[in-house]
Amino acid sequence: MTQTDLTCDLHIIGGGPAGYTAAIYAARAGLKTVVSTPAPLSGMMAMAPAVGNWPSQVEPLPGRDILERIREQVLKYGAEIVLESVAGVNFTTDRGLQVFGGAQMHVAQAVIVATGAMNPAEKVPGEEELLGGGVAYCVACDGPLFAGEDVIVVGADEHAYEEALALSEIANSVTVTTPATKVNADERVARELELPDNVRIETGLRIQEIVGEGGVVTGARYRDRDGNERTIEGAGVFMYLRGNAPATEFLLGAVDLDEHDYIITDELMQTSLPGVFAAGDVRSKVVRQQCVAAGEGAVAALSAERFLHGGEVRSDRGQARE
Amino acid sequence: MAKPIDVTGEDFEEEVIKCTDLPVLVDFWSETCGHCLALNPQYDQAAEAKEGEVKFAKVSFQDCRDLFSEHGVRATPTLVLFKDGKEIARRVGAMRADDLQEWLNEHLSE
Structure with missing residues (x-):
């Protein structure tokens, strides 16, 4: 088989503001962190022509410009970004949490799902009928x-x-x-x-x-x-059409979803499955904003870190390290 | 414990088409397909649950492309259900083990 096993502490699925912010926090905390994203800049933020409500951004900028800076920060702190669409997961094995990318299987001890809500809500006529036929x-x-x-x-x-x-x-x-x-x-x-x-x-x-x-x-x-x-x-x-539905179908019911297929979490971004967290627009919640997604990414990463250390809180959390 | 068997062009006829003891479910899959990899544990689980009722088989695109063409498979994973050598149902995409069992029950009770 051509698939390879790639192990890490934390696997983050999604390269928007939630996923990338989680990666910054996780990598700064010393976790071996991998981010899977279909493109270097993906999600709603990458599509936004002008963002004027991002803190510190006085003049509106294209969302992709802001996201590019966040991505650079992810790389600076040593997280790995893998360009791939995650097609599925297997969280039922006792050999770690398995995440399936295009041709490889990642194995992590914790996972953050930050896949956003840009799946098409409806099929194009003929799409379902010809599935399997091209x-x-x-x-x-x-x-x-x-x-x-x-x-x-x-x-x-x-x-x-x-x-x-x-x-x-x-x-x-x-x-x-x-x-x-x-x-x-x-x-x-x-x-x-x-x-x-x-x-x-x-x-x-x-x-x-x-x-x-x-x-x-x-x-x-x-x-x-x-x-x-x-x-x-x-x-x-x-x-590759985009819409406003949550991207959760690849989870195959591994975590609890609400009636609209958004992931249910607690305030620490913990899903129904220990070790699996969710952040950003894919969560079941009311407010969907880019800076909120980034904040949730931070919370999810800190929760994942706590989970990986058996509940122990690191003393250097939040402090600058060079 | 029932495990899916790997089938190639050499034994497809014997293992699938000529099998009359049990219906045969074939997973046409590809090693480069994340959806297929995600289906694998669900497929294994369903195979165990349906032991004695359905024979589970797998055909790899990398090993036998011709079988994909012969059976008109244009997406992976594609699950094709055979009974007495004839295709009776087909479904595309990964799914949970319980959904797969339900789908099998539906088509085998017809």
């Missing part, structure tokens, strides 16, 4: 099944473009479609996207339906900004 969500999982074929990537954020880049090495052609008028990826990704000849970006297209015949995908139907419809052909449609 609808896909993960290039590491299903990309090789489309070797040499024409595929479509539906999405507008950095994760979608990273996946498109990976697909370009497998598929015959990749068409990236987005309803936005321009890509929402950083300059590095945009530069890389210019390289492959087999990648085409189509902006201003809103997906209406995934179409197929006999249970097999043949393409996707779109509407442009003028209301005109067109169909792009492809054997596979990789979906």
